[in-house]
Amino acid sequence: MHSLQFTAESSSNGMLERDFTVGGVPGVLWSPASNAADRAPLIRP
Secondary structure, eight states, X not given: OXXXXXXXXXXXXXXXXXXXXXXXXXXXXXXXXXXXTTOOOXXXX
16 A cells, blocks of 8 residues: 655645645645635545
8 A cells, every 4th residue: 555645735815735645646635724624625636
């Protein structure tokens, strides 16, 4: 199993953007900057 490694993080307009890699494949995770329980994160490989 490959481990997830976060490589960068930034926030703007209430959104948190975190770049990551899993087994050499890059992706981006977008989620609310606050821990709002009613919103799910969006992941794009």
